[in-house]
Structure formats: C-alpha cells, structure tokens
Amino acid sequence: MSEVGILTESERVTASGAPPVVVETRGLKKTYSGKVDVPVLHGIDIQIRAEEFVAVIGQSGSGKTTLLNLLGALDVPTGGTVLINGIDISTLDEDELARLRSDQVGFIFQFHYLLDEFTCLENSLMPITIRHGDVTEEERERIMSLLARVGLGDRMDNRPDEMSGGENQRCAIVRALACSPKIILADEPTGNLDSRSGEEVFELMREMNRESGVAFVMITHDDRLAQAADRILLIEDGLIHEISKEEHRERMAGIARERAVLRSGVI
Amino acid sequence: MNTLSNALIPRRLRFESQLAFRHLLSGGGQTLLTVSAVAAGVIIVIFITSLIFGLQERLTELLTDAIPHITITVEEPAPAPLKEVPGASEGASSSLIEQQAPQLKFIDNWQQVVETVYTLPNVRAVAPVVSGQAFVSKGANPVGVALVGANPALQDIITPVTKNLIAGKYIDLASDEIVIDAELAKDLNVATGERIRLTSSTGATDSFTIAGIYSRGQGRGNAYVTLRTGQSLFGYGTSVNAIYVKLIDIYNADSVADRIMALLPYEARSWTREFPQFLASLQVQTASAYLISTFSLVASGFAIAAVLIVSVLQKSKQIGILKSMGVRRRQILRVFIFEGLGVALVGSGLGAIIGMTIVFLLSLFKQPVTQVGQTPDPLFPVRILPFYIALAILAAIISTVIAAVLPARRAAKMNPVDVMR
Structure with a gap:
C-alpha cells in the first residue's frame, strides 16, 4: 500500500505525455458539523487524469460518497482544496459552481434520478436544456445516436416508469455525458441492478471512457468491477490509499479465507 | 404548441x-x-x-333619477353678529341672533343663468322652475301638494314624468292642465279629464283639467303645471325661484356645483351634499x-x-x-x-x-x-x-x-x- 502523493507543478510539467489532470485534491478534509461534529475525511490527496477509470472502494460510511460530492463541487470542503480542471472550487460562488458542474462534471447515482415528467430523450438532453434553454438539432442528433449506442434507440419516447432499471441507468449515463464533461462521478451505478444489467451498465461506462477519454470515478462494492478499473482507491479511516490490483485480490482472498474460517468455526 | x-x-x-x-x-x-x-x-x-x-x-x-343633480337657488342670507358688521358702533354686541323670515326668492336673470350653466362640461339639462306649496280640492276636502311649474320637456329630463305615466300625457301640457300622481288621484277620487281646484300658498286660485296621472311607486309626488302657470300662481312674474340641473356624470356633481357658485351669485347644492348619509x-x-x-x-x-x-x-x-x-x-x-x-x-x-x-x-x-x-x-x-x-x-x-x-x-x-x- 502506498499513499498517493501530490504532484508539484514541475512534476506535472515533466509528466508531459501523460494525460492532463482533471480533478485534484490537496489535504482535503470534511467534517459534518451538527450536535456532534463528525469528521469523515482527514486529509486526502488524489489526482484523477483524463482517460482514467478509477474505482473507489471502502466500507459503508467510510466517506466514499462524501469524497465524490466534493470532487463534483456539490459540497464544499472544511479543509484543503479541490481543483477541477485547475480551478479551485473554494474561489467560486454558487452560480459559478453550478456552471462548473454543468461544464465539467457528470453525475451518475445508484438510483437513476431521471425526471418522471420527461421522456428518455428529454432526460438525456436535460443538462443542455438547463444550460441553453433549448437544444440545437446537432445536439439532439448527437444525444440520439448516443442513446442508440447504449441500446435505447427504440425507448427514446418512453418515460422512466415505462423502462427497466438497467435501461434507466443507461439513459442516466447518456445524460451524464450530454455536456461532454471532463469527468463523470458514479456513485454505485450498478448497486441497484441485477448482476447482468449491472455488468452491461459497467461495460457501457468503460466503453464511453475509452472512446471519449472522459475520466470516470466509480464508487463500487463489486470487487469484480473494481478489478476491471484502471486504478483502485481504498478509503479507510478517513484516509485514501491507492492499492494495486494484486493487493486488492489479496485482500479479497484474505476476506474470503476469514469468512471460511468463521463459517467453519460456527459450524 | x-x-x-x-x-x-x-x-x-x-x-x-x-x-x-x-x-x-x-x-x-x-x-x-x-x-x-x-x-x-x-x-x-x-x-x-x-x-x-x-x-x-x-x-x-x-x-338620482327622480331628483335634480344640482339645485340652484337664491342664497339665504345668514344673520351676522353685530360685532362682525362693519360700521356698527364700537362695543355693540348681539345677545340674540335671529334667522331672517323666509323671503320669496327670485332669480330674475334666469335666462342668463341657464346659458352660463350650459357652458359647463358634463351638463345634460338645465330647467328653470317655480316650485311651491298648494292645496288641491275636488269638492270640499283640500289636500296639500308640492307644485312644480316647469317646461314639460325639460322637466322630463330632470325628474321623469312621462315614462311613469299611468294615464294621459305630460308633454304639450296646456296652461290650464295639471299632472298629478296616482296617490293624490286616489285621495281626490279623480281621473284624467276631470277638473280640480288649486289654491297656491300665495292665495291664487284656479281650476285645472287633469291631463295625466303618474306613479313612481315612491309615495306622494309633486303635481306638475307649465312654467308660465306656475309663475302666475305664485306671483313670480317672469322670474323663477329655482333652476334644476341634470348631469351626465352624477359623481361629478360637487365640482360642477362649485363651478356654478364661483361663476354666479347663487347657491348651488349638489345631490351628494343633500344626501350625505346615502x-x-x-x-x-x-x-x-x-x-x-x-x-x-x-x-x-x-x-x-x-x-x-x-x-x-x-x-x-x-x-x-x-x-x-x-x-x-x-x-x-x-x-x-x-x-x-x-x-x-x-x-x-x-x-x-x-x-x-x-x-x-x-x-x-x-x-x-x-x-x-x-x-x-x-x-x-x-x-x-x-x-x-x-x-x-x-x-x-x-x-x-x-x-x-x-x-x-x-x-x-x-x-x-x-x-x-
């Protein structure tokens, strides 16, 4: 296990040839204040580059979703900085943050959160509608071909309640891609799907990642999906560690052995 | 869409x-x-x-349909205390201030008044009238009535009579004809065409043919004769004692009344000032x-x-x-x-x-x-x-x-x- 280090400006320049950094955090801290303050993230330094597909794993309540919200400028840190495409989000006001999200970030959630009042096509076009008020013919055609690409060619005029969970999630992927963001943040996108639909959705995200070069950060509990990512980040005790696929496999094997021991012990 | x-x-x-x-x-x-x-x-x-x-x-x-919107009359002189009278002896004071007894109030130059009022905006009709009290009788029993002498065509605009007629006519009233209301006709037990005697408050007596009977459904109303007959019954000569004004916009009556008072030396009362409770x-x-x-x-x-x-x-x-x-x-x-x-x-x-x-x-x-x-x-x-x-x-x-x-x-x-x- 090794801590992910911060690249200095000079290191970034020397690392030319590598794709540019799209999201970066430095000493990122988050504490939820309430009657009792709950510290969640204790100082996180990560860099996500274009074209990367990063899996984030960790126990429930370890702060994965909190990290994702911070990476997408949906939430503000209590310490440290988040840079999205080089812009420090703490320097932006609410409207500028909204604009940044619209330009640079796409979200996919465990639940599709499509708008029930709109069709699949209208939902996919929503980020563009929000930004410009309406949609040009070219944009509409681009989204329609993307929908056809994810297998929703004949479902475009259906509403979310007329489509299956997998279909809705595929529609949500197209929606996340609508404004050609630099990064897509996916919070357990397959968590609510059966394994076959889940796999389909994951494969689609992987394809989009390879084709358009958009970076993906995906929270998952599915170890097989984590193994299929480029990098694996583990959140533990409010800190983040990058682990290699071997380390991850070993952890999986270790957990499997523990379970077996426990099971035999019980019986 | x-x-x-x-x-x-x-x-x-x-x-x-x-x-x-x-x-x-x-x-x-x-x-x-x-x-x-x-x-x-x-x-x-x-x-x-x-x-x-x-x-x-x-x-x-x-x-407002049945009343003049503005009534122009001669101003009643209000009594003034002695100390306010210019030229009164120094130190004189009045212990009793008595209203002057009612006088006959003549508007002699009524033609000029009528012309002046017609120049004001919002004026629909101006009618010079003679009004006073009288007794009418058929046989022995005299009954009191308010009498209005006016040009029927003008009076019809001020206080409609023709449209409320039950019998007879009002327009083209002759000098010896009278129009009375149904209540009075019932009290006197008379019908159109019959003759009644009328004695004015100044004592003049004449007999009239009933030309028309009207009803407004609002109790006892006026009796109407021509202006000329009214003038001679009350001894006004060629003068009148009131000028009735009908307006187009009734809610503008106050300002028109004020204009009239500013232009003419007479009192002009608008209907709104006569019916403040309303x-x-x-x-x-x-x-x-x-x-x-x-x-x-x-x-x-x-x-x-x-x-x-x-x-x-x-x-x-x-x-x-x-x-x-x-x-x-x-x-x-x-x-x-x-x-x-x-x-x-x-x-x-x-x-x-x-x-x-x-x-x-x-x-x-x-x-x-x-x-x-x-x-x-x-x-x-x-x-x-x-x-x-x-x-x-x-x-x-x-x-x-x-x-x-x-x-x-x-x-x-x-x-x-x-x-x-």
Whole structure:
C-alpha cells in the first residue's frame, strides 16, 4: 500500500505525455458539523487524469460518497482544496459552481434520478436544456445516436416508469455525458441492478471512457468491477490509499479465507 | 404548441417554463386543487363586486333619477353678529341672533343663468322652475301638494314624468292642465279629464283639467303645471325661484356645483351634499366589498402556498439532481414561481368565466311585476364590471405568485447533498 502523493507543478510539467489532470485534491478534509461534529475525511490527496477509470472502494460510511460530492463541487470542503480542471472550487460562488458542474462534471447515482415528467430523450438532453434553454438539432442528433449506442434507440419516447432499471441507468449515463464533461462521478451505478444489467451498465461506462477519454470515478462494492478499473482507491479511516490490483485480490482472498474460517468455526 | 411557446418564452427561460409546465401537468389532483382555489377566489371577488356595486348603481340610479343633480337657488342670507358688521358702533354686541323670515326668492336673470350653466362640461339639462306649496280640492276636502311649474320637456329630463305615466300625457301640457300622481288621484277620487281646484300658498286660485296621472311607486309626488302657470300662481312674474340641473356624470356633481357658485351669485347644492348619509352608506358597502375580496384572495393564497410547499418537498430529490446537473438557485426559484403563475393564469381565467356566468344567470331573475305594462326589475341588480373583473384577475395573479415565492425560495435553498442522501 502506498499513499498517493501530490504532484508539484514541475512534476506535472515533466509528466508531459501523460494525460492532463482533471480533478485534484490537496489535504482535503470534511467534517459534518451538527450536535456532534463528525469528521469523515482527514486529509486526502488524489489526482484523477483524463482517460482514467478509477474505482473507489471502502466500507459503508467510510466517506466514499462524501469524497465524490466534493470532487463534483456539490459540497464544499472544511479543509484543503479541490481543483477541477485547475480551478479551485473554494474561489467560486454558487452560480459559478453550478456552471462548473454543468461544464465539467457528470453525475451518475445508484438510483437513476431521471425526471418522471420527461421522456428518455428529454432526460438525456436535460443538462443542455438547463444550460441553453433549448437544444440545437446537432445536439439532439448527437444525444440520439448516443442513446442508440447504449441500446435505447427504440425507448427514446418512453418515460422512466415505462423502462427497466438497467435501461434507466443507461439513459442516466447518456445524460451524464450530454455536456461532454471532463469527468463523470458514479456513485454505485450498478448497486441497484441485477448482476447482468449491472455488468452491461459497467461495460457501457468503460466503453464511453475509452472512446471519449472522459475520466470516470466509480464508487463500487463489486470487487469484480473494481478489478476491471484502471486504478483502485481504498478509503479507510478517513484516509485514501491507492492499492494495486494484486493487493486488492489479496485482500479479497484474505476476506474470503476469514469468512471460511468463521463459517467453519460456527459450524 | 412547441413553436407557440418558443415564440412566447425567451430562450433562457425555456428550461424553467418547460419544467414548471410538466410539473403542473403531472401534478394532477394537486394542480386541480390549486387552480380551483384561485378560481374560487376570483369567483367570490367577481360575485361580490358585481352584486354590491350593481346594487349601489341601482340605488343611486333610483335616487338620482327622480331628483335634480344640482339645485340652484337664491342664497339665504345668514344673520351676522353685530360685532362682525362693519360700521356698527364700537362695543355693540348681539345677545340674540335671529334667522331672517323666509323671503320669496327670485332669480330674475334666469335666462342668463341657464346659458352660463350650459357652458359647463358634463351638463345634460338645465330647467328653470317655480316650485311651491298648494292645496288641491275636488269638492270640499283640500289636500296639500308640492307644485312644480316647469317646461314639460325639460322637466322630463330632470325628474321623469312621462315614462311613469299611468294615464294621459305630460308633454304639450296646456296652461290650464295639471299632472298629478296616482296617490293624490286616489285621495281626490279623480281621473284624467276631470277638473280640480288649486289654491297656491300665495292665495291664487284656479281650476285645472287633469291631463295625466303618474306613479313612481315612491309615495306622494309633486303635481306638475307649465312654467308660465306656475309663475302666475305664485306671483313670480317672469322670474323663477329655482333652476334644476341634470348631469351626465352624477359623481361629478360637487365640482360642477362649485363651478356654478364661483361663476354666479347663487347657491348651488349638489345631490351628494343633500344626501350625505346615502353616500356614507355606499362607502361602507364599498369597503366591505373590498374587505371580503381581500379575505377570499388571502385565503386562496394560503391554500396555494400549502399545496406548493408539499409539492416542493415531494420534488426535493429532483431539485437535488437538477442542482448536480448545474441548475442555479434562481432557476429553481423561477420554476416554482412559474408554477404559481401558471396556476394563477388558468385559475383566474377559469374563475372569471365561471364568475361572469354566475352573475349573468343571476341577472336573468326578475322581480314579480306589480303593475300591468311595467317592465320587471331584476331580482339581483348585478352588473358585470370589466374593471373589477380585470382587478380580480390581477389581484389573484399577484396573490398566487406571492404565495409561490415562499415554497420557491425553500426549493432554491435546498442543498443537493442533503436531499439525495
């Protein structure tokens, strides 16, 4: 296990040839204040580059979703900085943050959160509608071909309640891609799907990642999906560690052995 | 539909308007409820205003129809205390101030007065008259009556007689003819064509043929003779003692009366100054109409706010996801304001149509006819008043949008991280 280090400006320049950094955090801290303050993230330094597909794993309540919200400028840190495409989000006001999200970030959630009042096509076009008020013919055609690409060619005029969970999630992927963001943040996108639909959705995200070069950060509990990512980040005790696929496999094997021991012990 | 809305709504508001429209469309019962609340408010306002203002108009019409709007007479000289009289001896004071006994009041130059009044705006008719008290008798029993001597054509405009005639005529009255009201005719037991004796308060006596009998249904009315006959009965020569003025706009009577007093050395009393209690009661009615209207709009505003707050709570997840897609606060604010606006427009339009229909249906009810040939009066003297309908619609729209602001602000402030957790 090794801590992910911060690249200095000079290191970034020397690392030319590598794709540019799209999201970066430095000493990122988050504490939820309430009657009792709950510290969640204790100082996180990560860099996500274009074209990367990063899996984030960790126990429930370890702060994965909190990290994702911070990476997408949906939430503000209590310490440290988040840079999205080089812009420090703490320097932006609410409207500028909204604009940044619209330009640079796409979200996919465990639940599709499509708008029930709109069709699949209208939902996919929503980020563009929000930004410009309406949609040009070219944009509409681009989204329609993307929908056809994810297998929703004949479902475009259906509403979310007329489509299956997998279909809705595929529609949500197209929606996340609508404004050609630099990064897509996916919070357990397959968590609510059966394994076959889940796999389909994951494969689609992987394809989009390879084709358009958009970076993906995906929270998952599915170890097989984590193994299929480029990098694996583990959140533990409010800190983040990058682990290699071997380390991850070993952890999986270790957990499997523990379970077996426990099971035999019980019986 | 799409091209129409695209032409009407600026591009940068189309997301908000489209989402608001879809919310309302998918809202079903909730939308219906809010639209009904607005419509009910508007219906109440239209109903109350058309009933109360219609009633006022009818009452005012009934009152002012039968009276001169302005009466010009010779000013009664008010007695002044001695110390205010210039030239009175130093130190003199008055212990008793006595009103002068009533004098015969002549307006000698009435032709000039009539001409001057006609030059003023808003004047419909000016009638020089001689009015006084008289006794009429048929046989032994004399009955008192107020007598008006005037040109019938002019008098018909000031205080309609011809249109209230039961029998006979008024126009083309001859100098020895008289028109009396039905009550008097009953007391004297006379009919048209019969002759009666008349003695004026100055003692002149003559006999007259009854040319017409009228009824206004308002108790004992005046008896009418020609101006010339009136002048000779009361000894006025060629003078008159009053000039009656009828106006086009009755609510402008005070200013016309003031103009007349400024121009001429006579007293001009407007009908509003003669009936101050009547005007005061109209004002109370007007105030209550506004009060009821305000209450009903406030009540419907609360209903709308309550439904919209619930709908905002229901949509909180959606608001969160929209914010994650880059929707700004003021866009969310606009979505819910637009929803309120949509409800207000549809609700007030619907309310206006239903309200006007109710008012129209009410206006069809008639009072039972008491006399043959009488045109029946409406049971509800309602008026469809476009001004108040427009006002009701406007007030409903404003109150609904105000009601929408609170829930909309609440929606705009929602933190996406909180609502999606």
